[in-house]
Amino acid sequence: MGRYAIRRLLQLVPVVLGTTFIINYMVWQLPGDPFAGRCGQRPCPDSYITAMREQFGLDQPILVQYWNFLKNLLTGNFGTDFNGVSVATQLGDAWPITIRLALMAVAFEAIIGIGAGVLSGLKRGGFVDNVVTVSTLVLLSLPIFVTGYLLQWILGVQLHIIEPTVSDAATVPELIVPALVLASLNMAFTARLTRTSIVENLRADYVRTAVAKGLSNRRVVAIHLLRNSLIPVLTFLGTEVGSLMSGAIITEGIFNIHGIGGLLWRAINGQDYTIVVPVATLLVLVYLVSNLLVDLLYGVLDPRIRYE
Amino acid sequence: MTEVLSEQMGRGSHGGALLEVDNLHVEFRTRAGVAKAVNGVTYSVDAGETLAVLGESGSGKSVTAQTIMGILDMPPGKITGGEIRFRGVDLLKLPDDQRRKIRGEGISMVFQDALSALNPVFPVGWQIAEMFRMHRGTSRADAKKMAVELMDRVRIPAAKERVNDFPHQFSGGMRQRIMIAMAIALDPEILIADEPTTALDVTVQAQIMGLLAELQRDSNMGLILITHDLGVVADVADKIAVMYGGRIVENAPVHDLYRDPAHPYSKGLLESIPRVDQKGQELYAIKGLPPNLLEMPTGCAFHPRCPYRRDNCVTDVPPLYTISGTRGSACHYWREVIDEGER
Numbered sequence: 276m277g278r279y280a281i282r283r284l285l286q287l288v289p290v291v292l293g294t295t296f297i298i299n300y301m302v303w304q305l306p307g308d309p310f311a312g313r314c315g316q317r318p319c320p321d322s323y324i325t326a327m328r329e330q331f332g333l334d335q336p337i338l339v340q341y342w343n344f345l346k347n348l349l350t351g352n353f354g355t356d357f358n359g360v361s362v363a364t365q366l367g368d369a370w371p372i373t374i375r376l377a378l379m380a381v382a383f384e385a386i387i388g389i390g391a392g393v394l395s396g397l398k399r400g401g402f403v404d405n406v407v408t409v410s411t412l413v414l415l416s417l418p419i420f421v422t423g424y425l426l427q428w429i430l431g432v433q434l435h436i437i438e439p440t441v442s443d444a445a446t447v448p449e450l451i452v453p454a455l456v457l458a459s460l461n462m463a464f465t466a467r468l469t470r471t472s473i474v475e476n477l478r479a480d481y482v483r484t485a486v487a488k489g490l491s492n493r494r495v496v497a498i499h500l501l502r503n504s505l506i507p508v509l510t511f512l513g514t515e516v517g518s519l520m521s522g523a524i525i526t527e528g529i530f531n532i533h534g535i536g537g538l539l540w541r542a543i544n545g546q547d548y549t550i551v552v553p554v555a556t557l558l559v560l561v562y563l564v565s566n567l568l569v570d571l572l573y574g575v576l577d578p579r580i581r582y583e
Numbered sequence: 584m585t586e587v588l589s590e591q592m593g594r595g596s597h598g599g600a601l602l603e604v605d606n607l608h609v610e611f612r613t614r615a616g617v618a619k620a621v622n623g624v625t626y627s628v629d630a631g632e633t634l635a636v637l638g639e640s641g642s643g644k645s646v647t648a649q650t651i652m653g654i655l656d657m658p659p660g661k662i663t664g665g666e667i668r669f670r671g672v673d674l675l676k677l678p679d680d681q682r683r684k685i686r687g688e689g690i691s692m693v694f695q696d697a698l699s700a701l702n703p704v705f706p707v708g709w710q711i712a713e714m715f716r717m718h719r720g721t722s723r724a725d726a727k728k729m730a731v732e733l734m735d736r737v738r739i740p741a742a743k744e745r746v747n748d749f750p751h752q753f754s755g756g757m758r759q760r761i762m763i764a765m766a767i768a769l770d771p772e773i774l775i776a777d778e779p780t781t782a783l784d785v786t787v788q789a790q791i792m793g794l795l796a797e798l799q800r801d802s803n804m805g806l807i808l809i810t811h812d813l814g815v816v817a818d819v820a821d822k823i824a825v826m827y828g829g830r831i832v833e834n835a836p837v838h839d840l841y842r843d844p845a846h847p848y849s850k851g852l853l854e855s856i857p858r859v860d861q862k863g864q865e866l867y868a869i870k871g872l873p874p875n876l877l878e879m880p881t882g883c884a885f886h887p888r889c890p891y892r893r894d895n896c897v898t899d900v901p902p903l904y905t906i907s908g909t910r911g912s913a914c915h916y917w918r919e920v921i922d923e924g925e926r
Contacts, residue, residue, distance in 0.1 A: 478656075480699040486654050487694075487766070489687035490717055502704050578749040579703055 280571055287563050294559045295348075295552075299341050302548045303333065310357075327357070331549065344552065356542075356549045361512075366553060372445045373534035376526070377519045379447070379454035380461075385512055386472060388462040392469020396504075397496065399474055407466055414463035419522060423456040423529040438533040450532070457526040461515050468511055472504040473530070479503070506576050513569030517562030599668060600627035601805050602651070602690070602773050607665035609646050609829075611876075612658060618876035620646045622829040623665070625903075627804035628773060633796075635808045635816035635837070637852070638826035639874050644809045647826075651807075652692050653682050667772070688718055691771035695778040697758035701750040707761045708734070708746030714768040733764040737794060756787035760794065767798055774799070775807045780815060792819055813852055817841060818826045822909065825849045827882030828874045831903065834911040843921045845912035847889045850920060883915070891916050 310319055310327045321398035326332050332343055347353060388413060391411075394405035414422070431439030441449045448472060455462075477500065485499040520535075527536030535554050542550035574580045585640060590700060610622035621643040629632045629761040638644045649655040651667055653674065663850050667674045668687060694700040702710060711733055712726035721729065727746065734742035750758055759779060766774055779789035796819045799806045810816060816823060816837065825848065826832040833846040844850040851869035871888035873878055880887055886896040896915060903911040906921075914920060 343926075480696065481702040482695060484652050484694060484700045484765075485702070487652050487686055487692045488714060488717075489683050489685070490713070491683065494717065499702055503702070531886060579751050 279574075280567075283567050283570065286568065290563060291559065295344070295556050296341055298552055298555045298559070299344055300337055302551055303337070303340070304361060305546070327462060331357075343469065348553075348556065353553050354549060357545075357547050362549055362553060363555070365550065366535070366557070367472070369399065369533060369535045369538045372532060373520065373523050373527070373536060375445065375447065376450050376454055376457060376523055376534060379450055380458035380519055381516060383455055383458040384462045384465050384515075387458075388465025389469050389508060391506075392466040392508070393473055393501070395466070396470040396477070404470075407470070411463035411466050414459045415467075417459070419456060419525050420529065422459050423453075423526055426452055426456055427529060443533060445532055445534070453526050453530045453532060456529070457519065457522055460522075461512075461519065465508060465512065469504065469508050472507055473500065476504045478499055506573070509576060510569055510573055512565055513572060516565040520558055520561050533559025593913065599671060600629040600632075600913060601670065602629075602807075603627040603666075603668040604647060604651065605666040605668065607647060607650060607667065608663040609643070609650055609655070610661050610663055616877045618661075619879060620829050620876055621650070624826070624829070624831055624849045626824045626831065626834070628807055629826050630772060630805050631799070631803040632822070633799065633806040633808060635810060635820035635822045636826060637810060637816065637823055637849075639811050639873050641876060642826040643829035645777055646829075648692065648777050648807065648809055651775065652686060652690060654686075654692075669919050678850075684718075687714060687766075687771065688769045689771055690773040690775065691766040691769070693759070693762050693766045693774065693776040693779045697755070697762040698782075699722075700762060701758060703750055706749055707753070710767045711768060714765060718769055727887050729768075733768055734761070734874065737761070737764045737767075737798075739848045747802075755783050755897065756791060759787075759791050761781060763791075763794065764800070767802070767804075770802055772890060773805045773806065773807065775809070777809045778811070779808075781810070781812070788815065795819070813856055825852070828879060829876065830884065830913060831911075832885065832913045834903065834909070835906075838910055839910060845906055845917045845921050846885075846914045847891050847920055851888075883913070891919060 310324045314320075314323065333338055335343075352362070353366065355361055356365070391403075391407045395407040397403075398404055419427075427439050430436045437452050438449065441453065481503075482495060482500055485495045490499075522537035523534060526532070526541060527534045528540055531537070535557070538550060539554045542548070542554070604624055604626050605918050607621050608619075611618040611620055620641075624643065624647050626634060626636070636644045646655065646660070648695075650660075650662060650920055651674070653655070655662075658838070662675060665675075671684065674685065677685075686733070701707065708727055708730040711730035712721075712723070712831070715721035715726040716723065731742050732747050734746065737758055739760050745753075753761065753785050759782075763779075774795075779795065780791050783791060792815060795806065795808070798804070808820060814849060820837045822834070822836050824831050825840070825846065827848050828880060833840065833844065833849045835845070840849060841853065846883045848869070851867070854867040855869060857866055869888055874884050874887075882897045882899075883889070883901050886892050889896065893916070898917070901913045901915045903913045904917055905911050908915065912920070
């Protein structure tokens with residue numbers, strides 16, 4: 276297991292190098308000069324553009340630029356954006372908010388999704404099952420931005436239960452509705468996955484054995500059935516943490532949350548690639564690390580998976 | 584077991600055998616129709632006795648066993664009649680919690696495929712220990728020690744080192760031993776073994792059968808051995824019940840049945856065992872296919888495949904004719920079958 280973990284960690288190195296190179300290369304190859312539009316109504320003077328290009332190293336060959344990026348990444352020196360504001364400070368402000376939002380969303384996915392899935396799977400064809408099937412279908416067929424604007428309008432604008440937008444502090448209570456919106460698709464999928472898994476395992480021989488052992492219904496379900504049924508569900512939840520982070524961009528836009536989603540959104544529109552590159556790199560890292568953790572967790576959950 | 588229950592179910596306080604299945608009827612209600620899986624099965628097992636229940640797939644032998652254990656899937660299964668008396672008390676009328684206590688403590692079961700019957704994500708020792716922890720309230724540490732003792736008793740080598748291994752780390756025979764250890768953990772009075780050796784290779788089969796016989800002798804359990812393999816039962820069983828189409832077609836002490844079967848189906852089964860002295864000859868096979876449970880043949884369920892068939896076999900369901908004290912055959916022409924002897 277330990278050796279497997281180290282091997283997997285080493286495998287991350289080329290992946291990180293490859294993805295970050297592509298991010299760097301593609302971002303600076305985008306059409307349009309990032310400095311050309313920075314002088315109000317008139318075109319920027321060539322001297323300004325040349326000076327800026329020099330300052331941000333854009334006159335260097337792409338490989339040298341990439342080398343500098345890696346050096347800065349490892350030393351934690353992200354420099355400043357085009358406006359001279361420290362990139363690290365902006366990331367430091369935005370990152371915790373997005374993490375909070377994403378963790379809340381994962382919690383909702385796990386608690387509500389698994390709970391609903393278990394209840395509907397155990398009583399297939401019952402009332403709860405029908406409610407869960409229909410409501411997950413609705414959630415799955417609505418894109419996040421529809422769910423988001425709808426909830427914002429109904430709960431915030433019409434009913435005044437919540438503030439339509441989130442304050443700069445982005446406290447936990449304020450983030451409940453945005454986190455639900457962010458979680459909605461995965462939550463519905465988790466519920467369906469759990470239900471299928473429960474229904475499948477309910478008929479398994481080892482569940483019959485557990486009943487034949489004279490165990491109580493509660494123990495058969497909570498220990499023998501759940502432990503097996505949740506393996507694919509936890510795997511799904513883990514791999515989706517990364518995509519949740521990127522899904523946060525839309526949710527943060529709707530509710531005006533100052534997380535990395537908003538930061539990335541403004542940076543892309545302003546063609547400020549000094550922000551885009553580190554944020555995209557962080558998202559890649561989160562994605563890779565969460566996937567690695569899921570793979571390791573899988574070995575813990577299912578003893579039949581052996582790593583040598 | 585609760586005080587009241589054990590008193591009311593005290594051994595010997597009733598006339599019959601330890602476990603009696605009496606005129607049991609079980610159906611499966613499916614979309615395609617009603618499948619009559621068990622149609623009036625009656626058999627009994629006493630302490631220290633081994634009953635072999637013989638029959639091909641779909642004969643109702645496993646469904647009967649599952650009904651005794653109370654692990655039949657209902658729905659689609661439905662018990663439509665009969666009684667299952669354990670120490671004189673009808674299990675089918677007991678409330679769920681009392682029924683649950685009998686499982687494992689009074690009646691236990693070993694399944695065919697131990698790999699799928701054991702929980703893949705828990706260590707085998709933990710699964711055995713669970714019996715003590717849940718039924719007796721034994722502490723984790725003590726229960727684990729008892730699990731090791733049981734693994735020793737079913738002769739799993741290096742039990743102490745292997746107690747934390749998972750089912751997939753054991754061979755088929757060892758897994759079945761673990762299954763057996765779990766089933767006998769609480770010294771049940773009845774052990775039901777549902778095709779315990781079918782998934783194993785021949786040498787291991789013999790070892791497992793030997794182990795079951797030995798455990799039964801030691802603790803004086805009643806053993807119900809469900810199988811479709813006549814070769815397996817000859818050495819261990821005291822009596823045999825042959826099932827066909829959800830009915831018992833022949834009931835006999837084991838040697839009587841082997842010597843002169845009294846039902847054309849049992850006779851067919853015996854004749855289809857390969858024998859060394861018939862090397863080179865074509866192997867006998869019973870013609871036709873097992874009956875479709877959704878559309879049972881009229882009269883005797885075996886009549887479409889029976890070489891002794893007469894007209895009344897198609898219309899009249901044969902009762903279980905008594906041949907002698909403990910023998911019975913559900914064939915109108917059982918005399919002829921016995922008299923004719925070997926074909």
